[in-house]
Amino acid sequence: MADITFDILKHFGVLSEERNGWKKEVNLVSWNGRNPKIDIRDWAPGHEKMGKGITLTTEEAQPLQGLLDTALET
Numbered sequence: 001m002a003d004i005t006f007d008i009l010k011h012f013g014v015l016s017e018e019r020n021g022w023k024k025e026v027n028l029v030s031w032n033g034r035n036p037k038i039d040i041r042d043w044a045p046g047h048e049k050m051g052k053g054i055t056l057t058t059e060e061a062q063p064l065q066g067l068l069d070t071a072l073e074t
Helices: 058-073
Strands: 006-017 023-031 037-043 050-056
Touching: 050 058
Parallel strands: none
Antiparallel strands: 006 023, 023 037, 037 050
């Protein structure tokens, strides 16, 4: 299996943190040298390991923001 490379271009914030130090973060990440995407996933301390997550383009993140705003109003 090929190595996966990543570059965290911007850290937006932490959503939660586990006792073992892993954090669910929102970042702007370039995967394998491709265009950066908004990325939500668990990261080990120091970003040496990562869990499963979701990546979104700006076009995908905008409607999600609206959906979350609506969900939080109720």
